Amino acid sequence: MRFFDLLTMSVNNLRRRKLRTALTVLGVIIGTASIVVMVSLGIGLKEMTVEQYASYGSLNRIEVMSNYGWGSDSDEEGFLVDETMELFAQIPHVESVSPTLQTYVTLKQGAYTSGTSLIGVSRATLEEIELGQGTLPNPNSNTMELVVGNMVARNFYNSKTGRGYWDTGEMPDVDLYNDSFFMTFQNTGMSDGKQKKYVFPVSGMVAGSAEEYNEHSYGIYVDIDQLKDQLKRVYKKNPIPGQPTNKKGKPYNYFVYDYAYVYVDDMDNVLEVQNAITEMGYQAYSNMQWLEQAQEQTDMIQAVLGGIGAVSMFVAAISIANTMMMSIYERTKEIGVLKVLGCSLGSIRNMFLIEAGFIGFMGGTAGLALSYGISKIVNQFLGSALMGGQSGDISRIPPWLSGMAIVFAIVIGMLAGLFPAIRAMKLSPLAAIRNE
């Protein structure tokens, strides 16, 4: 028999028993919708977790700490220097390495003052910063240009009263973008006397209001090469605070980086690269490593949610099998007639499989539509409440889930119909001839 003829016969049989078909389909609708909604919640949870970790910093990034200061005596081997950067760059999957040099500075504008980190990073890292105002520093500039974090201003306190935002709840009256401010580097400890005050141009501000945290909120970012030049100018031959010295207390003739960012081509390779770096004797951290742990949890939650959905799909499958069985009992005679008239066994089996599969298809399609509706409602009313205020949809139905849902419903329908179909295939054709 041609497939289209089989399909027509199956569909006509379903149409013959509209109410029963509708009820069975309803079961599949509920089954499909509960699986899809549950899985969509799992996916939402998972993706929101990833988004949350991503907001703490790029998930492709590994932070490598220098080892000095940890060991009893300063050991050049643990230093993060330019040669180390080249070593890191040779690890497979590493896209780029970005050293970071950090120093502590004091800022002053009018009556207000504050301490903050001045962070020298590579051009690539600078480009990762999302700017709210202005531009990135000009790499060819002779003076150091700054990118100021959006929360730096909030940390200023009034040097007369000693009170700041955290005491008064009022934003300090500073404007770091439009008005200039003084920057003072740390004392070397050896040389006495006060450090000079500098004024550097601000080229850009990190995006976000004073309340919106991101990983660049609290620092002032500069080009690492400009920072190196500036530090040499400030400290001349003296040891630079924060930089290690040899056993005689003399500074090295190269910069030792505080930490370095290693960028990996793909999230999934981060842990592998991180292990390689750890084996080289450096301390490495990544968001990925925390995310990995969180993901174990979300995976489990997703499995539980999917399981709850699967139970109702299972019930739907039983109901399909039941409907098909009833249909076969009712049609014993008709099936016999078909056989006497020469309908092949395979066609009879397929006819019932298609019928069951079609119930699955209708239920799956309608169930998917229902899922989109439920998903929309959940996102509107529950989304942010469930995820502790984090914005974003908690229920997400990606295209693959839609496709899978319908395919799954059809497959479940056919599986449920398999036993009844084989039963129909094996019915004796004599039933048709016997006159009751």
Add this chain to the structure above:
Amino acid sequence: MEETKARETMIQVKDLYKIYKMGETKVHALDGVDFEIYRGEFCAITGPSGSGKSTLLNMLAGLEHPTKGEIIIAGKHIEKLNEKQLVTFRRERVGFIFQSYNLIATMNAVENVALPLSFRGIPKVERLKRAKQYLKLVGLEKFMKHLPNQMSGGQQQRVGIARALAVNPQIIFADEPTGNLDSKTTMEVLKLMQKIVKERNQTLVMVTHDNNLATYADRIFKIIDGKIVHIEENHKEVDLMALEQIYEAGGVIENQTATSDETVDPEEISEPEIMTEAEGGEEV
């Protein structure tokens, strides 16, 4: 008899047994049956109720396996075929007419007739065209779109006949095809079957418990208790009109010689004994 041997054998049955085991007891539904049916022949199988007529027919149509014996149809041993091969055998060679018509209730006349064609993978347009031809042949051109429950018994059986014929089978089996029809319709349906089958040189095997109906056939096989007790050659053109009148009068044919007289070949007249047996016969 020489004439008979020259003809092509369509069905050959050798030493056929069918024994149903009912707990301890064994029912010999068929108890050693041998016969041949030739191409183009119209054979009737008669006998009292429970004598094994349906059992025989079902085995010829490959719906039941014999306990013992051989059934050779068009040179093929069908007792050795499995379920799947039997379906194929039926699809390719056999048409079946049921007592209770067994039309598919949700399909109209055309669709019912076209149904067995769909099992052969014939495309829809072609199927419907052929189905309409056959419905015309059985005189139902005005009832093409009628559902079974919108037709009389006779009309339904005509659809059943059209359905059996539409696949152009070599052999047509009919188990009490007129069993559910009144006497007038019975005559019409039987004449129709006889006419079509003759025209197309198809083999028709019909089971009936009614000896009068059997007189339409070329040969009559009489079965009692699973054994063929008599095979009657009936090489004559039955005066159908006369038979019909007698039949309608509600009687049985009292005088077989009346018809026998008209036969071309007086040697082959059936023994009167057969017909007298019919008097003990069944209700119409």
